[in-house]
Amino acid sequence: MPAKTLQWLFGALMAAFLIVPLLVMMPLAFTSSLLLVYPIPSFSFRWFVELFTLPVWQRAIVNSLIIGFGTTALATVLGVLAALGLRRRLPMIGGLIRTLFMLPMVVPAVVLGIGMQILLARIGLANTHLAVIIAHTVVAVPFVIVSVSGSLAGIDRRVELAAASLGAAPQRVFSKVTLPLAMPGILTGAVLAFATSLDEVVLTLFVAGPNQRTLARQMFSTIRDNISPAIAAAAFLFIFGTLLLAAVVLIVRRKKEVATI
């Protein structure tokens, strides 16, 4: 076989290795079988019905939405403020603070989970939705900072100076120029924060009580204890939900571009 063919064969196999696992899940969400296996005997919505009617799943979905939106709000506000602050050169400490903010991405989740459980119990927040939101925010905030810092770095400083020279006071420079230009990064950060919260399992294991079980947490124990096609249906919701959110962001961004006369 010529080297060229071999090369592309390798590429195709690798791409398949990367992508196929993402795809096998989808059809199984619509199986009528009790087992999570191929071939699919017939097409059915029964697992989605189970997801939306069985109290455990129902509750998990609601919890995931509450915690997801809570995390998105908290992480976005804190992250955007910090990214704005880090934009100016803070001599010496700027780099240190940024590293500190990135650290939650690196620290093993289990270690952070133990600490969180000890601390949240000590301050009386154990087994509350707020506790889970706080835990998720800690790990979601780096994503917000990275994406907002990126879009802020792309803003030409002179555009803001121009706005000031044209008579805009600092607050109006911010609201009319800086914020709109940073908006794509802020929206991306918010979506990433939501996706992070949706997918978080380990911290949730430690800080959530039975009333805060999230969809991811529920999927985790279902896979471990009594695997059923319900997890395929849940995974379908996961992917679908993230895609939907990404689409909404894209549309909003497009709209904004048109709307600003």
Added chain:
Amino acid sequence: MQVRPIGQPYPATEKGNGVAEFRIRFDGVSKYYGQQCVVDKLRLDIEKGEFVSLLGPSGSGKTTLLMMLAGFETATEGQILVDGYRVNDVPSHKRDMGVVFQNYALFPHMSVGANVAFPLQMRGISKAEIAGRVKTALDMVQLGALSERKPSQLSGGQQQRVALARALVFEPRVVLMDEPLGALDKNLREQMQLDIRALHQRLGLTIVFVTHDQGEALTMSDRIAVFNKGKIEQIGTPRQVYDEPATRFVAEFIGETNLIAGTVEVVEATSVTIRMNGGNIVRVAGTDGLAAGQAVSVSLRPERLSLTQVSGTDASLPGNTISATVTDCVYQGDHLRVQLTGAGDASYIVRLDRRSAEPQRGAQVTAFFSPEDCKVIAS
């Protein structure tokens, strides 16, 4: 000139108030970045309706001066007065100055119309009036049809004109431009030079224009301030800075020149005689407080020199003469550029009319010029 007391509000709308005869005055303004002095105790007055160019090599502090005037940088010492008011502590959004940046700094998320409307909205002007003024401003720069477009959908020249319209639409006291034409190609740049000049005359604008293109400065300005290392070397009309450079730096920076070192021999009533290195004696008009024995340079513009094929000193030639040998001659389209070597290995550049006969390389010639066509620079 009277200075309004510090703390008295700087009026946002009042233009010219009879107190100050100058629109802008830099009064001993310095700017330091750490230990580095970028602008050095600078004094400069700019009159109402004047077009002043700041011309100088890269890093000479032109942008810094403009940024201090616009309020983006603070002066380390000295005061900046606008219409007699001290503006050092007035934030930029209250200074009422239109700034055009080199890269235009248009708002990428707003349409052309919204960009131009922005300064008017900031001033709380009614919607109806804004619409009218935006249209007038865009028509003025021939962009009336493109007001719905985004800046990214415009060519460089069009973006430049939007930036101009945006800086003019609110009738600022002063318009500041930092190399606004730097990014345009040569033809467009020359067209825009004429357009801006025309707008300046029509609207009676006060313009401070930064450039490092001397041709641009000479074409457009009422006065040119030549910058070097944070100082103004000379300020004057284009004719003054070209014909009567005050310093060696100005003579070399603006246009091409022959600088010949020498010593003052005799000071007379209206002229001086100078012995140039190499032995030639020349007479130069004007005395300028020179004293016999002083070391000087003579600046001699290449186009003010004439050539004759006759060698040796010819009494029939007017003014000063220099004997030399032709070492090179290049045809440059609009002129002939001749290089000469004279006594003491001094070399001269001469610019001849393109219709002149081309001198042969190695030919013995005499270069001559009148005492009024050269300038003595103390060195």
Added chain:
Amino acid sequence: MSGKSFLQKSGPLLLVAPLFLFICLFFIWPLGSVLTQSVSDNAVARLLPETAKVASSWDGQSAPAEGLQAAFVTDLRAATDEQAVGDMVRRLNSAQSGFRTLMSKTLKAVQDKPEGPIDLVALDRKWSQPQYWKAITDALSPTTDRYLLAAVDLMRNDAGEIISQPPKQTINVAIFGRTFWISATVTIFCVLLGYPYALLITVATGWKKQALLAAVLLPLWTSLLVRTAAWFILLQEQGLINSALMDLNIIADPLALIFNRTGVIIAMTHVSLPMMVLPIYSVLLTIPKNLMPAAASLGAHPLRAFVRVLLPLSFGGIAAGSLLVFMSAIGYYITPALIGGAGDQMISSFIAFHAQNSGNWGMASALGIVLLVVTIILYAVYERLATQRERSA
């Protein structure tokens, strides 16, 4: 003279402050708690304040004095928090076996007789042996290094010297070893698969390039849980891989792919691969395209040109990717927990087990600290490499 107000100058700090406080409170403090938890030992001291007061009067060799025994009984009478008592018993039993039965007997006696002295030795002969009392007095100090030592299979002997634990009880070093081994294997697979793949993306053009890039980015945007669940489906006994192989008559019986090392490594490699490909790809992008042809024109065999030119230039990318993959791999919990068998659980699983199933927070925290320290060191190296590369670029 400055035209800036106080607010403008301190503005950046004010903006950073909320997140800074939040991170200190809910990130630094929890990690600090883990650290203190790993050295704290107050399960016993908390309940036995009276005993602690008189403990120093006992020489630790002879049978304990009356006073110590009386103080102990007083403390037990005062202890009403059942969970705390349970913690204490567990702690004592871990230092000296036999304490569980001894204590339940003693506690019952104390409950039955709420007043007056109790003859402990009469109750159980064990109370006459010094080692039980020694266990109690040793446990009275509020800090201890026993968890941290145990986390790396060390302990103190009676003389207080640090020695290795008896071979039967050593497990943690083996688990750390397993964790590093699995992570290293995954890292190596990622390099071997990821480098050529990144190279392929670099040379590809048009739709092929887009497709190859999309194949790396898509998994990165997909939930980790979903990816792990997907491997569960693929690898299980009746899973797609086994049924495909059996349908093709390549194998007769299903391969064991799940709940073992093979499955863990396959799934973890899949999850980590994008983290390897992207840094390598970004470095390869910066290498001028004409270097390889240039080397060839100078007479280098392609393989030699690769080893002498391309590989050294892209080393930064490989190092960054490997550190990233290894660093995240040693902290993995979900994938081994769902795909691995009992012998493939990594350190995170044991930390979670100690914390959640056996309530041994000291041990969990100590193991966590070791893992944390390793991770932070790797991260520091990674940052160093990154800033070096930035500076040289």
